[in-house]
Amino acid sequence: MASKLHNLPGWDRDDHAAAWAAFCITADLFGFAPVQTDDPRAAFETLFEPVEIDGENGAHFTGYYEPELTGARMKSARFTHALYANPGGIEPDQPWFSRADIAAGDLLAGHELVWVEDAIEAFLAQVQGSVRIKLDDGQSLRLGYDGKNGHPYRSIGAQLVAQGVAPVAEMTPDRIRDWCKAHPEQVQDLLNHNPSFVFFRTLDLPDDMGPPGAMGRPVTPGRTLAVDPEIVPLGSPVWIDCPGFGARLMVAQDIGSAIKGTGRGDIFIGSGLQAGERAGAINTLGRMVVLRRRA
Numbered sequence: 324m325a326s327k328l329h330n331l332p333g334w335d336r337d338d339h340a341a342a343w344a345a346f347c348i349t350a351d352l353f354g355f356a357p358v359q360t361d362d363p364r365a366a367f368e369t370l371f372e373p374v375e376i377d378g379e380n381g382a383h384f385t386g387y388y389e390p391e392l393t394g395a396r397m398k399s400a401r402f403t404h405a406l407y408a409n410p411g412g413i414e415p416d417q418p419w420f421s422r423a424d425i426a427a428g429d430l431l432a433g434h435e436l437v438w439v440e441d442a443i444e445a446f447l448a449q450v451q452g453s454v455r456i457k458l459d460d461g462q463s464l465r466l467g468y469d470g471k472n473g474h475p476y477r478s479i480g481a482q483l484v485a486q487g488v489a490p491v492a493e494m495t496p497d498r499i500r501d502w503c504k505a506h507p508e509q510v511q512d513l514l515n516h517n518p519s520f521v522f523f524r525t526l527d528l529p530d531d532m533g534p535p536g537a538m539g540r541p542v543t544p545g546r547t548l549a550v551d552p553e554i555v556p557l558g559s560p561v562w563i564d565c566p567g568f569g570a571r572l573m574v575a576q577d578i579g580s581a582i583k584g585t586g587r588g589d590i591f592i593g594s595g596l597q598a599g600e601r602a603g604a605i606n607t608l609g610r611m612v613v614l615r616r617r618a
Contacts (some may be wrong), residue, residue, distance in 0.1 A: 324439035325371060325436065325545075326368035326369070326372070326604065327367065327373055327519060328367060328368050328371070328372075328373055328562075328614070329416050330373075331373065331564075331570075331612065332564065332570060333564065333569075333571070334377045334562070334570075336345075336570075337570070337571050337572055337590070338345050338571075339363040339364040339367060339572065340363050341545075342367070342386050342546060342560065342571070342572035343360065343366065343367070343466065343575070344543075344546075345362035345543040345546035345547065345574045345576075346560055346571075348540050348541065348543065348574075349538045349557070349574065349576050350492060350558070350577070351596065352538050352540070352557070352558055353556075353557070353558025354560070354616075362422075367560065367614065369494040369614055369617075370378075370502065370616060370617060371560060371614035371615060372614070372615055372617055373377060373562065373612045373613070373614060373615075374612065374613045374614075374615045375610075375612055376554065376561075376584040376585065376586060376611050376612060376613045377538075377585075377586045377609075377610060377611055378504075378584065378585045378586025378587065379585075379586075380608060380609035381586065381608040381609060381610060382563065382565075382586035382587070382588055382608065382609050382610055383586060383587055383588070383604050383607075383608055384563065384568070384588050384590060384606075384607055384608070384609050384611075385588075385589050385590070385602075385605055386568070386587070386589065386590045386591075386592050386596040386601060386602030386603065386605035387450060387451050387452075387549065387589050387590070387591055387592070387597075387602050388591070388593055388594060388595075388599045388602040389452060389453045389454065389533070389534050389577065389593070389594040389598070390444065390447060390448050390451055390453075390454045390455070390590045390594075390595075390596065390599060390602075391454070391455045391456075391457065391537055391594060391595045391596065392439050392440075392444055392448065392454060392455070392456055392457070392466070393439070393440065393456070393457050393458075393459065394437045394438055394439040394440075394456040394457070394458060394459070395437070395438050395458060395459045395460075396437060396438070396460075397438065398435070398438045399438070401440060402438035402439060402440055402447040402459075403438065403440070403549055404438065404439050404444075404447055404464060405431070405435040405436070405438050405439075405445070406435070406437050406438075406439065406448060406449075406523050407431045407434045407435060407436060407437050407522055407523065408434045408435075408436050408469065408522060408523060408524065409434075409469045409470045409522035409523075409524070410430075410431060410434050410522075412586060413470065413472065413473065414473075415473075416473075417473060418472065418473035418474050419474075420518060421471060421474050421515075421518035422473070422474070422514060422515050422518050422520045423447065423518065424471075424521065425472070425517040425520055426479055426511060426515065427512075429466060435527065436464075436466060436523055437450070437456050437458075437464055437466070439456070441495075441503075442503070442510050442514065443499065443500055443514075444505045444525060446479075446514050446517075447496060447576065448466075449457050449520065449521035450521075451469045452467070452468040452521060452524070452579070452584055453465070453466065453468060453526075453534035453535075454466050454524040455594060455595075464525065465525070465526040465527075465528050465531070465534070466523040466524065466526060467523060467524055467526045467534050467535055468521060468522075468523065468524075469522045469523050469524035470521075470524075471520060471522065471580070472518075472519065472520040472521045473474070473520055473523045474518035475518065475519060475580075476517060476519045476521070476580035476581045477516055477517045477518065477519070478496075478517070479499065479513050479514065479516055479517055480494040480495075480499055481494075482513065482516045483498075483499065483502060483509055483513070488502055494590060495603045495604065496599065496603040497589065497603065498520040498538045498541060507606040515581070515608070518527065519580055520598075522538050531604070533547070533579075533591070533594070536576040536577035536591075537549075537552075537576065537577045538547070538557055538558065538577075540576065542576055542577055542591045542597070543574070543576075543591070544591060544592060544593035544594075545571070545590075545592065545593070546572075546573055546574060546575070546591075546593070547573065547574060547577055547590075547593070548561050548563065548573035548574065548575050548577070548588050548589065548590060549575075549577035549578055549579045549582045549586065549588065549589035549590075549591065549592040550575040550577075550582060551575075551578070551582055551584055551585075551587055552578055552588075553612055554584065554585050554586075554587075555575045556575065557575055557576065557578070558574070558575065558576065559574070559575045559613050559614060559615070560572055560573070560574055560575075560613075560614040561573045561574065561575050561588070561611060561612065561613050562610075562613075562614065563588060563590075563609060563610070563611050563612075564609045565590065565605065565606050565607060565609040566586075566606055566608075566609055567582075567604065567605060567607060568590060572614075573588075573590070575613075577589070577591065582597045588611055590602070592605075
């Protein structure tokens with residue numbers, strides 16, 4: 324049967340070898356034995372067929388990244404905001420204390436993994452689900468997602484838009500940072516708007532490896548897509564056409580609290596400040612096509 328994938332605009336220009344390498348990281352979890360091929364484009368075309376998965380108005384794309392922060396293992400006058408380990412005892416289907424409860428009661432005292440300088444940066448690390456810390460003693464630390472408190476995610480950017488701080492199109496992470504710097508006494512109230520709270524664990528990973536995604540394997544910059552697994556099976560190849568990012572083949576290897584519903588995709592950009600700036604600029608409608616395995 325002839326493949327319909329070549330009908331996708333830009334398909335013939337993609338780096339199929341890079342997409343195949345990302346796919347193979349989780350292929351065994353997707354039901355494929357370890358596979359090697361000299362012609363990755365032909366492999367995709369032979370094994371898969373396209374299925375349009377756009378939302379009502381097209382697919383909605385955003386970007387995410389792995390922040391890099393300066394921190395310390397001990398609290399000090401400079402480092403005053405913690406990232407925390409999972410305290411344990413949280414039932415999967417029963418919400419634990421909210422973010423406001425945790426802050427007001429200091430309920431995670433004793434579970435600090437590392438201290439960073441700014442409350443908003445600690446919050447944004449939770450939103451991203453992973454972080455690299457350059458410690459003040461010259462060492463480094465990598466932290467990854469280790470569960471949450473069971474409350475729904477609510478956007479603090481949307482809250483600032485509702486308050487008239489800026490229109491939706493201008494509400495970027497940098498705009499949020501600027502507002503927090505100008506209103507330090509209101510930061511905790513803003514953060515409390517999002518009752519969800521994310522916990523971390525220490526990761527033992529090489530510096531050149533991405534953080535683990537929802538499948539427990541490293542994610543790949545520019546090739547990993549976070550999806551709603553109720554809509555897109557984890558491990559699936561996914562063709563996207565995202566204005567400002569491009570048309571390319573991704574792999575559904577991650578999930579996110581805010582990534583829910585048909586046609587919702589979050590693109591992993593990479594690590595560090597520049598990746599964060601690029602990720603924060605992605606908030607647009609495009610096209611999403613899932614590659615479904617041929618029967």
